[in-house]
Amino acid sequence: MYKWTKNPESRSLPAGEAMAKWMKKNLFPTPAQSMLSIILFSLILKMLTPFLDWFVYDAVWLGSADDCRQASGACVAFIREKFTFILFGFYPREYLWRPIAAIGLFICMLWYSKEPSRWSKRLVRRWVVYVFLWILLMRGGMFGFELVPSNKWGGLPLTLMLSFVGIVFSYPFGILLALGRRSKMPVIKAFCVGYIELIRGVPLISLLFMSSVMFPLFLPEGVVIDKLLRAQAAIILFVAAYMAEVVRGGLAAIPKGQYEAGEALGLSFFQIMRLIILPQALKIVIPPTVNTAIGMFKDTSLVLIIALFDLLNTTKTALKDGNWLGFSVEGYLFVALIYFIFCFSMGKYSRRLEYELTTSRSH
Amino acid sequence: MNNNEIPFWQDPKNRSIVFQVLAFVIVIFTSWYLFSNTQANLQRQNIATGFEFFTQEAGFEIGESVVEYDSSSTYFGALKVGFLNTFKIAVVGNFFAILIGIFIGILGLSRNWMVRTLSKTYVETFRNIPLLLQLFFWYAIFTEILPGLRQAMMPIKGFFICNRGLFLTVMADHPIWSWVIAAFFLGIALTFFANHFGLKRQAKSGQEFPIIIWGIGLLFLFPVLIWLLGGAPTKLSVPELQGFNFSGGYNLSPEFFSLLLGLVLYTGAFNAEIVRAGIMSVRKGQWEAAESLGLSRFKSLRLVIFPQALRVIIPPFTSQLLNLTKNSSLAVAIAYPDFVNIANTTLNQTGQAVEVVGLIMAVYLTFSLLTSFFMNWFNRKMALVDR
Numbered sequence: 130m131y132k133w134t135k136n137p138e139s140r141s142l143p144a145g146e147a148m149a150k151w152m153k154k155n156l157f158p159t160p161a162q163s164m165l166s167i168i169l170f171s172l173i174l175k176m177l178t179p180f181l182d183w184f185v186y187d188a189v190w191l192g193s194a195d196d197c198r199q200a201s202g203a204c205v206a207f208i209r210e211k212f213t214f215i216l217f218g219f220y221p222r223e224y225l226w227r228p229i230a231a232i233g234l235f236i237c238m239l240w241y242s243k244e245p246s247r248w249s250k251r252l253v254r255r256w257v258v259y260v261f262l263w264i265l266l267m268r269g270g271m272f273g274f275e276l277v278p279s280n281k282w283g284g285l286p287l288t289l290m291l292s293f294v295g296i297v298f299s300y301p302f303g304i305l306l307a308l309g310r311r312s313k314m315p316v317i318k319a320f321c322v323g324y325i326e327l328i329r330g331v332p333l334i335s336l337l338f339m340s341s342v343m344f345p346l347f348l349p350e351g352v353v354i355d356k357l358l359r360a361q362a363a364i365i366l367f368v369a370a371y372m373a374e375v376v377r378g379g380l381a382a383i384p385k386g387q388y389e390a391g392e393a394l395g396l397s398f399f400q401i402m403r404l405i406i407l408p409q410a411l412k413i414v415i416p417p418t419v420n421t422a423i424g425m426f427k428d429t430s431l432v433l434i435i436a437l438f439d440l441l442n443t444t445k446t447a448l449k450d451g452n453w454l455g456f457s458v459e460g461y462l463f464v465a466l467i468y469f470i471f472c473f474s475m476g477k478y479s480r481r482l483e484y485e486l487t488t489s490r491s492h
Numbered sequence: 493m494n495n496n497e498i499p500f501w502q503d504p505k506n507r508s509i510v511f512q513v514l515a516f517v518i519v520i521f522t523s524w525y526l527f528s529n530t531q532a533n534l535q536r537q538n539i540a541t542g543f544e545f546f547t548q549e550a551g552f553e554i555g556e557s558v559v560e561y562d563s564s565s566t567y568f569g570a571l572k573v574g575f576l577n578t579f580k581i582a583v584v585g586n587f588f589a590i591l592i593g594i595f596i597g598i599l600g601l602s603r604n605w606m607v608r609t610l611s612k613t614y615v616e617t618f619r620n621i622p623l624l625l626q627l628f629f630w631y632a633i634f635t636e637i638l639p640g641l642r643q644a645m646m647p648i649k650g651f652f653i654c655n656r657g658l659f660l661t662v663m664a665d666h667p668i669w670s671w672v673i674a675a676f677f678l679g680i681a682l683t684f685f686a687n688h689f690g691l692k693r694q695a696k697s698g699q700e701f702p703i704i705i706w707g708i709g710l711l712f713l714f715p716v717l718i719w720l721l722g723g724a725p726t727k728l729s730v731p732e733l734q735g736f737n738f739s740g741g742y743n744l745s746p747e748f749f750s751l752l753l754g755l756v757l758y759t760g761a762f763n764a765e766i767v768r769a770g771i772m773s774v775r776k777g778q779w780e781a782a783e784s785l786g787l788s789r790f791k792s793l794r795l796v797i798f799p800q801a802l803r804v805i806i807p808p809f810t811s812q813l814l815n816l817t818k819n820s821s822l823a824v825a826i827a828y829p830d831f832v833n834i835a836n837t838t839l840n841q842t843g844q845a846v847e848v849v850g851l852i853m854a855v856y857l858t859f860s861l862l863t864s865f866f867m868n869w870f871n872r873k874m875a876l877v878d879r
Contacts, residue, residue, distance in 0.1 A: 162603065166604060166606050173610075313508070317515050330856060331853045332819065335853050433624070434825060455636055465621045468620065473620045
């Protein structure tokens, strides 16, 4: 692999000279490359100006739908009008502080947990406490918090919840499947391989359909399970198969001697796994696990097909408002930005972890 | 009693048998429980199981189809249309997604900072936004932003774009065209063969094979020759506004085009990253060795680097091919009549939930297995051969 290291000389140079040197190397190394740079630069400028016109100079930041229709620019007023609905769906307006607090705490928790040095049992306990707080804030119904049923949840909290719960449950399930797939017992192996390959071979949408139309048929008469819960189960079952493949990669990377050493110590299979193999294997696969998590975060948008009000569906619903028709581009760009911020920062984090974890291993 | 005898429970062999029997019983019991519940529920709702509905009249229209279909056709006919539409989007989509992936991936390694950054921006933007959102976005551009039929934009002569999709000028119907297309595909196959043969000869004798000239000859001159033999028809079919629609030309519906654009740009971003990582995984010494042999940058990439990178690239490419095919099921959200969309309509009309969902899964599993077989074959062909 190439290692892009900074030229040690360039550090001692004054800023202007260093920049000139960088530009010479990266923008104008040969006449042909210089031409290319200049052409591309002017093209970007040419594309950027109409965008700026649309988004800044001609945009309507304050005003009504009619003001927007008369202007040629973006209708930011639409986003301002629908901001609360897109982010929180049908959540009762008088308790809006509750989902806001829940999301704020969630982001704080993520921020706190991002350092590998803080990963400990205490952190897990803090997350458990946090999950109870989330339920208390979102659902209520105890300690004087008014009950807000799950069909009123929507927008960003719903998307975050589907992803978070999906990850937390699919991860152990995926580990079990991966262990089963590497098991020497033919029956167990066959079940695990069959499950993993079946799920990975079909689109998520077919599982969501299954959860919405087929699952009610599976249950005995009179038993009804909440639609949100069914969708969540479908997501967990789906992602577990992908998690299993990620974990399997990590298990395959652990040398056989580690198993034998565990056996020589007289440990049982589950002790070997819990104490020796999994801590090493799971550490290797943290970056691909985060990538799977990103994929799942994006995939939660599919629940709109079975009419749950996640972030994308609240946006679509906002766009159907008769007074504000015709601002799809603005609405979609806004919500795309939210998804982008989450996915991009998770991706960056995954790459950073990959770097940190590999360097710490080589020491 | 012998002291060395292992108690029944501590013998790994016995334990493994007990575990397996237990797992088997649990799975069988759960399946039986779900099955009997389903039977009971279906009986209560008076839904007959089985695939008899296949032969019933479907009664709904389908927007676009590659085979003949109308609302008096059977459900089987409708599902066949959906299957072919899924197949069409998967083939066309994967073709362009791979092209974009290779192109943008190589640009991502350019010496030029501007090119590199543009490639990276494309990749990061498109892979970090949910595909469904991207599909809605492109579809909204068609339905909301683009003008109606009568004010259709014409960026190039004979090419119209409006809220009814794209209208392209194509060659007018003539029997020779199918032969020309066949000749083109034959040309592709022959070029591959010639390249293979040329490289082999070069490895043996050192004689260079002018593959570019041969490739141009086979890919273009051959079809042109066929075209000349067929009387060189030059009649064009130009889309023209007549009443409430265009007549002539070829129409790409907004649904198809939005789906294609979304799938290609989304999967292309992943493919580009795979290609870039694959090329980066080839050690720098290989570039230097190629350079010291006097190969140009393009030639080193084509002859030395890319064949090695392919070994890293092919397995993740396979899963991207499958992902695009599976993701094409999101068509249901923008009303492109793919298999899931038509199966969903069938489900709503007949209530045959178990059969239809099973059918959806079976179809995608078949796609997955076929792609896996093909790519495994290709991978074996490209695998490292020790000399």
